[in-house]
Amino acid sequence: MLKEAPKPAIGPGDVLIRVRAAGICGTDVHIYDWDRWSQNRIRPPLIIGHEFVGEIVEIGQNVRHVKPGQRVSAEGHIGCGHCEFCRTGQAHICNDVRIIGVDRDGCFAEYISIEAGNLWPVPDVIPDHLAAVFDPLGNAMHTVMAEPVAGKSILITGAGTIGLFAVAIAHYAGAATIMVIEPNAFKRGLASEVGADVLLDPGTEGLEQEVLDRTDGLGPQVLLEMSGNPNAINQGFRLLRNGGCACLLGIPPDKVTLDLAKDIIFKGVTIRAINGRRMFDTWYQSQNFLFAEQQRVERLVTHRLPFEQYERGFELLKNGTAVKVVLELTASEG
């Protein structure tokens, strides 16, 4: 619901940013739909949205190293700054982390205020509609970089936005064979465009045999689980090669039953559970990726809409005909 909100106040260590472009995330769709998860987690009133780029318009008195006029994106996980996690480079899993657009006001607004330490200055060569997606691109980057993929066979379960970014990144990082399981034909098509070698509809007969045929009968060396779907998770582990590695990013809505002995323990696999982005290793990696592969990311920003058409953006995402929708400030607004 669009409404007037006061310009946010900034503390001595904060900056005020005028938002230029913002991506709509699946999480935003959950909140928009006010589903069970949202009802438990969100405390309204709240401005949602956490993927954005904007221009600094004001800085707090203690802020150094950035200045008004600079174009910035920002890490949306705000750690407490003084716990063991924050003091050892793991602020993304701080127990008291606050997420913009979830635990506090976010970026679907004209202005957002945020701690200066969370800013990411954006180089000129990266346009607004790509700079706006550092956050989900970073989720994919964090997942793919959790285990070296060069020269390996990769199975990606789920080609939603982050899954598709993961396809592009795995291809960039030298994956030997990228196999994607995804029910939406439109998204399978995009997966192919950004680097997937094998496209599989989960309903297809003989799917598991095809994965084995493509991997010398041994299964993929790396599983990137991007769906959160319990069947996909189980299928992924069933196919994963002995000694392989599963990186789990997709969030299952309920508990999941696994064949822990057969699919995991006897196989001697490694599992890396992924949350957020590493601060700021992931951001440096994502930026280098954007420099090199701007075209592929461009291909996945399927829709650019003016802010006021946000309802259409949500609808496109809900009916599965969009991947990343970026809302942009129009010239007349600027």
Add this chain to the structure above:
Amino acid sequence: MLKEAPKPAIGPGDVLIRVRAAGICGTDVHIYDWDRWSQNRIRPPLIIGHEFVGEIVEIGQNVRHVKPGQRVSAEGHIGCGHCEFCRTGQAHICNDVRIIGVDRDGCFAEYISIEAGNLWPVPDVIPDHLAAVFDPLGNAMHTVMAEPVAGKSILITGAGTIGLFAVAIAHYAGAATIMVIEPNAFKRGLASEVGADVLLDPGTEGLEQEVLDRTDGLGPQVLLEMSGNPNAINQGFRLLRNGGCACLLGIPPDKVTLDLAKDIIFKGVTIRAINGRRMFDTWYQSQNFLFAEQQRVERLVTHRLPFEQYERGFELLKNGTAVKVVLELTASEG
């Protein structure tokens, strides 16, 4: 059932070993009881037993580097030798691995024949009843070494034989705090003797709070899951610190339901599933451990019995009053 069996034949790359001492493993108890798993896996007639030390009495024509009279133990996982796993130092997860005493005849016999490449020559300073337990000690070593423990808080769920070996190894490797959850009071007592700092009965009220109290409210940094019990597995993951590591060795008898989102993914943990022993990295580590900590291992070999009292050994294990039972060749047999 004790019976006469012919002396095994040896191929050109094998050796024939006269068994001097052999440990009874939980797996052997399962087979002895002929439970569901055994009925599915074992193809009788079979000589069971896979933990042993003995003396080489004969060598095949192609065997080099060992000779009759030498005292040896042996890795009981026999890889195919030519698959991708075997060719990359992962023979323990070879798809065609054959395990002595499970897939082919084992060591509860006067003689065993085995591939020379699987032998482990035993230094004189390690007595028979300790050399006989390289196999389960190696399971524990593989699990503890999967993640550095020095200076960290460790939770071990399940203090059976391998869990107790893991306590001793974690202590040796500099774990800061070792907490053990185990229902059997006798085994908790032994855990304390070999290095555990905190002993917890799973039925105790406030158990989880105690673990948190001992770990600055954050939970243990490393979970060593040795029970295979679904409740223990869930409790372990619930307690595990954000960014922590769970090493899973215990084999659950059925599928396990996990709170994958809350206990694993959001926490950003790593899981290392463990099978067998690394060939032969784990053996070198275990031997160095035996050199340094012989007394603690000694403490866990609770019973040494002559071979013919094997039934008593199985009974002691089944009623929970023994940890490691080693059957020994008596002087009159020798």
Add this chain to the structure above:
Amino acid sequence: MLKEAPKPAIGPGDVLIRVRAAGICGTDVHIYDWDRWSQNRIRPPLIIGHEFVGEIVEIGQNVRHVKPGQRVSAEGHIGCGHCEFCRTGQAHICNDVRIIGVDRDGCFAEYISIEAGNLWPVPDVIPDHLAAVFDPLGNAMHTVMAEPVAGKSILITGAGTIGLFAVAIAHYAGAATIMVIEPNAFKRGLASEVGADVLLDPGTEGLEQEVLDRTDGLGPQVLLEMSGNPNAINQGFRLLRNGGCACLLGIPPDKVTLDLAKDIIFKGVTIRAINGRRMFDTWYQSQNFLFAEQQRVERLVTHRLPFEQYERGFELLKNGTAVKVVLELTASEG
């Protein structure tokens, strides 16, 4: 010197291979020139050459899993098979390793005999002149894979054969920026063709500043040292970023003086010294690379000559107008 040699004998675990194609390595050139290193290391008479592909024509009585008629290459480092290195997946650094064409007869001959365990069966899609270079390609792969390069800035000092293979592999594995320092213009040109972004002649003024300019003033994140030249080694370390990683493959002919405090210790860098190829992890990686990037490897096999023109091959390498020269069995010989 070309001369008649008897067909080699094979032991019970060996195979006899009819050589179809063989690469000439820099090491072969050293021996051909009978330089100081060769005089110390080589015990003539010796058949040199260690990069090849051929067809199995005979197998020893204990050989399984390969058969006459199969096309194979082979790992040329033959470990003793029973030392701590060989038993822990590090046969490439076995103290008693014997290298074909250096410590025993090699492949510049009609036939070579080698242990079956060292064979690498070659898939049909890889032609002879590429299958012949698994060995140097593997050196480059081992070096590049020693440290993840995806999204990182890479400096490669020395674009000889292995350096050029390293360029192609680093590009394949997602390196963000590949900078190459190499005096030979022909080789710099090839570096550019196979993936280098920045080409530098070591004599150029302002070279170090250019490397800094390309890396935000911080220097490259990974140094791949392929020259063995003391000046290049020092320059590489001087430029390497704090916390970066240097992978050293080039062999300096004499001791090297380093500014250990300033260029290495204060910077907190990691150094990975590389020898040979990991058995057989590197071979699997190289094969997957060949499947994906056959064209780039093809570009670096600058000359294919019939065996009898071997002298021309050596001359091309010595005058710096060739990269990889492959000698091939001609149709009339076949």
Add this chain to the structure above:
Amino acid sequence: MLKEAPKPAIGPGDVLIRVRAAGICGTDVHIYDWDRWSQNRIRPPLIIGHEFVGEIVEIGQNVRHVKPGQRVSAEGHIGCGHCEFCRTGQAHICNDVRIIGVDRDGCFAEYISIEAGNLWPVPDVIPDHLAAVFDPLGNAMHTVMAEPVAGKSILITGAGTIGLFAVAIAHYAGAATIMVIEPNAFKRGLASEVGADVLLDPGTEGLEQEVLDRTDGLGPQVLLEMSGNPNAINQGFRLLRNGGCACLLGIPPDKVTLDLAKDIIFKGVTIRAINGRRMFDTWYQSQNFLFAEQQRVERLVTHRLPFEQYERGFELLKNGTAVKVVLELTASEG
């Protein structure tokens, strides 16, 4: 030289600390002696000293999470806070790092002012004279933790203060055999007391053979280089096992000539160069170590002197009869 200095000013993010105890470091001795390094690096007037514990007496207006009266130590490397190193958990190698007592005023004074983010609150159970040595203990911890040592053979070259701390830590972390090369008999004796197994005077004939004899003829698996002495560095690399790891902390005063080919590259070793302490991973590890092994650290604080006897402290260090000298505020000063 003892003189009056004004109480330092504090900025909005700083705290003012009244120093209770301070350790004298080798670096302080260099500056005290005004050697070549000091003349190049130090810009007087400067208060030296960087190892301390004290009590917060005042906090800046932006400081949260600590308060006056709290007892604290502090990390003496102050990163710029906004470069790539600082933003990726590597502030210890920030190019613009400022070190207290070297680049700005230090702790050999009644008061020191420092950024709140560098503080380390000290638990009550750690007494002042041990809390004062977190800094050098952390150097040793960073070095030993750079490579797992459990079950391995370790060679430590140089048993000065940090070398001796490293002995104690390696012992704690399960090193199988700890060998120490050190010319000072007093320090060799202390090495033995805190956990070394083999003590070697560099002048002893047959030293290298003894190291080989203790390591199955293969050499140590890990080298911890703590001397900065070129001969020791070369000897360490010569002895290091193939595939081993050398962690370098000692700072050689000049360039060092190494047999890079024979001692490093052909051996396939890894080198980890160490600077400072990881913030704050190393501090958590050091604190856990202090909880467990207070007695051993106690043994290495050989002298506790009142502040005004600082000259005696420097002399003890210069003549090699002290290890760690801690200067303490006496009761009358408090």
